[in-house]
Amino acid sequence: MTTRYTILIAAILFAGAFVINACKKTGDDPKSNPLQLERPSHFPEPHYAFGGNPITEEGFQLGRKLFYDGRLSKDGNFPCASCHMQFAAFATFDHPLSHGFNNSFTLRNAPGLFNLAWYPLLHWDGGINHIEVQPIAPIESPTEMAETLPGVIQKLQADAEYRRMFKAAFGDETINSQRMLLAITQFVGTMVSANSKYDKVIRGEATFTHEEQQGYEIFKAKCATCHTEPLFTDNSFRNTGLPVDPALKDYGRMRITGRSEDSLKFRVPSLRNVYATFPYGHDGRFVAIASVLEHYDHGVQDGPTVDPLVKNGIPLSAVEQFYLKEFLRTLTDSAFINNPRFAAPE
């Protein structure tokens, strides 16, 4: 009797589960493996929390394949990774401007890619208001990948492997720009860099050397207003007294807002992984950290929109510069730069 009841209950539960399952809306594939954006304990809440774009291992791997695929560019030579190299913390190694389609130069220095989910606006001029739509800019820029969205989608649709991967990530084989952008965001948006020596010190897992500690104190006194911890940027746009390059004629934030008070203002870049991302500045005009520090010490050129904080320069003695550089070295996150999950797929 007991056995019979057990079987009956099991059968009812099974039928119940079946009924409930039948009512489920389509879209969530039971086979996909959910992932989370990991928020480091000393980070604030991310700006982009993947609310409408639940991360899965399948979506992440699809985004990774897209990031390293040259077919996203017109001639096949310029994947995202051509300008965003992992060993340079996803900046372009040793290039003031990067190379784009048909022997062109990009307008600006390629920034490193990490912790992007914490940035409300992207690009040096803040022109991108949402992380999901950022990839459209390099894909369609004539000096970068020089493709069109319909062109890319067509190439992906013709590829059986992509059809399989889109199905694994999104439940069916439909390939459209929205899904492509969501997948790239799952890859790029989960590139979190929070394992530098600095982070370990903050978490109590390591201690600074005397020189690094000296540098950290100088940093907090003279740099941290704009390069705010723990992201090392306050996400603002500022003119740091760099005269306009007559060839590039790049006026930064004003290009987006159309307001003269935003002339020559650029995003405050994060200083995380700063030793891996040289050269520096929106047009890569500074070859080394030393030249940036010298600029703040005595190179700032005054102008109507120059930030009050740097207007009169930031005096930095040779000793202070030495200590600062020691501290900035602690911001290199080798675990991130060598993380095999972010490397090119097999």
Next chain:
Amino acid sequence: MKLSSGMRLILMGLLLTGIVSCQKELHFDAVPEQDHNLVLHFKPVVQYDSVDLQFEQPYVNFFGQTFRVSTFKFYIHGIALINTDSNRVFRISADKHFLVDCKDSASSRVQISVLPFTYNRIAFIVGVDSARNVSGAQTDALDPANGMFWSWNSGYVMAKLEGTSPASTGPGNRFEYHIGGFSGPDNVIKEVTLLFPFGQAIDLKPGKTTELTIAADVYDWFYNPHDIRLDVVHFIHSPGPLARQVSENYSKMFTVVDIVNEP
């Protein structure tokens, strides 16, 4: 196999739960009534609604400047049907966007279902809802692959007019007016309310179809209240004062010119 009454109860309860949970998306209207099918047929015209626009054919605008149109597209959303006598307003989902490409006969016919009633106005919003300009990757009408999205300055091109004019000193005598901007003084999103011809009211009956032909006059882009001269303005490719002026001009380009109401 015999079941105890307790087990029967459990079984029935489970079945009922299953059925009820399946019903969530069904509606039980008190009076089941069929919707009315409304077709908004956007027809490109010139010369104050008098002439149907032919693409690539020359026309002369208010300033005596000859122009030919190659592309004419705009977004609409927030369609509402209004009866001003009873203050009754029927709105279709404000989130539903339509991209009207005047060159494409399918997309220039916007098909919607509306609540049957007598109406004497139609209203809609020209442009893309401001929230949708900051919401990341979208699809369908708002798919950025439709070529109505600014990649380097996130936001939608809400209306687009392209062509050539001998008055333009741009490359290839081209002119390209890409009108967008969704925030603050750059906002070009325009609400339009239109009367029906002769101020009539139309009775939209259940299960029937009505076609409203709405003329969209390209002439309005260039003139009143702002002078947009082809020799001065060849390209508008970003939000700002020029885009706003053109949007104020074209916000009055629509006229309901014909109604075919299935009795």
